[in-house]
Amino acid sequence: MRVSRFFMPLMKETPAEAQIVSHRLMLRAGMIRQQSAGIYSWLPLGKRVLAKIENIVREEQNRAGAIEVLMPTLQSADLWRESGRYDAYGAEMLRITDRHEREMLYGPTNEEMITDIFRSSVKSYRQLPLNLYHIQWKFRDEVRPRFGVMRGREFLMKDAYSFDLDPEKARIAYRKMFIAYLRTFARMGLKSVPMRADTGPIGGDLSHEFIVLAETGESQVFCHRDLIEMPVPGADFDYEGDLEGVFNQRTSLYAATEEMHDAAAFGALPADKQVTARGIEVGHIFYFGTKYSKSMGAKVAGPDGTDVTVEMGSYGIGVSRLMGAIIEASHDDAGIVWPESVAPFDLGLINLKSGDSATDGACSKIYAALTAAGRDVLYDDTDERAGTKFASMDLIGLPWQVIVGPKGVANGEVEVKNRRSGERETLSVDAAIKRFAERPSF
RNA sequence: CGGGGCGUAGCGCAGUCUGGUAGCGCAUCUGCUUUGGGAGCAGAGGGUCGCGUGUUCGAAUCACGCCGCCCCGACCA
Structure with missing residues (x-):
């Protein structure tokens, strides 16, 4: 969505x-x-x-x-x-x-x-x-x-x-x-x-x-x-x-x-x-x-x-x-902070710079791959500012956030954040897809 | 059901005491500038002031009645 x-x-x-x-x-x-x-x-x-x-x-x-x-x-x-x-x-x-x-x-x-x-x-x-x-x-x-x-x-x-x-x-x-x-x-x-x-x-x-x-x-x-x-x-x-x-x-x-x-x-x-x-x-x-x-x-x-x-x-x-x-x-x-079992979506995908062809492209790829894998993804494709998107995503409490920004994407990387622990991890686009597509616990 | 409080723009509130025709912040819309933790500037739109009756030249403001909502208590998945 x-x-x-x-x-x-x-x-x-x-x-x-x-x-x-x-x-x-x-x-x-x-x-x-x-x-x-x-x-x-x-x-x-x-x-x-x-x-x-x-x-x-x-x-x-x-x-x-x-x-x-x-x-x-x-x-x-x-x-x-x-x-x-x-x-x-x-x-x-x-x-x-x-x-x-x-x-x-x-x-x-x-x-x-x-x-x-x-x-x-x-x-x-x-x-x-x-x-x-x-x-x-x-x-x-x-x-x-x-x-x-x-x-x-x-x-x-x-x-x-x-x-x-x-x-x-x-x-x-x-x-x-x-x-x-x-x-x-x-x-x-x-x-x-x-x-x-x-x-x-x-x-x-x-x-x-x-x-x-x-x-x-x-x-x-x-x-x-x-x-x-x-x-x-x-x-x-x-x-x-x-x-x-x-x-x-x-x-x-x-x-x-x-x-x-x-x-x-x-x-x-x-x-x-x-x-x-x-x-x-x-x-x-x-x-x-x-x-x-x-x-x-x-x-x-x-x-x-x-x-x-x-x-x-x-x-x-x-x-x-x-x-x-x-x-x-x-x-x-x-x-x-939703437990995964009852979360309204499995994860949130944040495009930090909607309209930028690199972040748009990476987000589209992740969104399509995870949706095809059966994940419920909430994709923030709006042109709000980064801070607003972070605050909104934290508020609604999806257990995982995949954050796609211009700097990371330039290196082919995105950030994965765990809502509960706040832990962040930098992964390649493909590794992030793999991580959630294969995640059995969802 | 006893006690208390509140109804003014989508949300949060001021204005009510002392009557003079409604305002602030956020949100929304337009433009420009911004762009990794709820941006800035400029402009715009949006309200029968919960409802009714009354008092008055004039009511968001005063009086009476009603409705709605919230809190404390008693009661309860």
Whole structure:
């Protein structure tokens, strides 16, 4: 993509309403635009990152055996009356009436709907276990939206729902998601820590929040230091094999959010293992048994022919919130520092002297070669000054910059800069092409 | 939902107290000069001053009502 043809409205100054760094940087980098309190348009750069995050979530859900569906944003109130939540949910639920005076709502979550889909189609225990998920917009009419996309009213969420024959099998489903979440966040360059959580109004007795540590996090968290750097299972992890090992390794160490905090237990840890930090909740998993299956009649025939009410769990990831969390965890004074896995482009190509036949030629060659090799290149071909281009490229945070200036090109050389470390390396044009064309990690 | 604050050009702001017909910086457009870390000079365009009602010869400015947005707290993916 050429910058001259792209839509990327950068801002030099920060809009007054943005208080936290991720919100400021997303606005300045032209990733989002606020349309109402807690409601945002996603501009091209933001849309690209959102898609990257979404895909990682999707890949890890699929890997763990969950199956993707897509449910609507609008739901019928009748469904929610069955579970009893239509009245219980309160003002956070956006209620809508259609032209026939039918009561509808913009879904804040989908337990009722997925249970409805399940009960109408699944009749035998032989079809279990089943885990269905979708990635869809949600609306929760927060009293006080804030922090940009971190606490919006409309947000993109991955929500998965597991169905099992008995509590023991449901716990296996729970552990699969637990491990999938560890991998999902790690792939985005985040250090996440699962913490025992209150099950809240959703009910149930087993729940973990996945917390990303960041100074600007909303909640105070406490955990054992070893949890932070603990390696996550690899891509070859066998979800049909031993799940308890990973699960127990994580859950045996102290980790709790403020509301679940046990000061005495925490204080019993060695002093150098006690970590008190701020955290951002990016995922939340629940096992809640038959809360919805019972009220909504989701039953299957068991091995002995009698009906069994299925055991359920739900597993959420705040996809749009993750973008804010990643920026909170990865930025510097100059702007965003994207992990390669979620960067809107793989690298930025800076032509320091557009209009100069030598730099234009070198840039065209690099751009064409890397694009042909499947790299997403953002080519700054504008006639802005060098300083402006450097500042813009740093702001939007692409992990690599290839800088093409007249002096270097005269020697057949370009400069490669790593956005995170700031390290620069001078390479020949061909070596630079080779470096990125063959780079396997993209 | 309690408390506080703010709505003036795309963004950041001054002007409001003390009413007289709107300004600064950045951005944008044109030209010239510049060209490796957000350039300089010259010129230009862009605003029903959030909306409504009222007071007044006259309202961005005063009064009343409404809407929107932000911050602190309580609540929450």
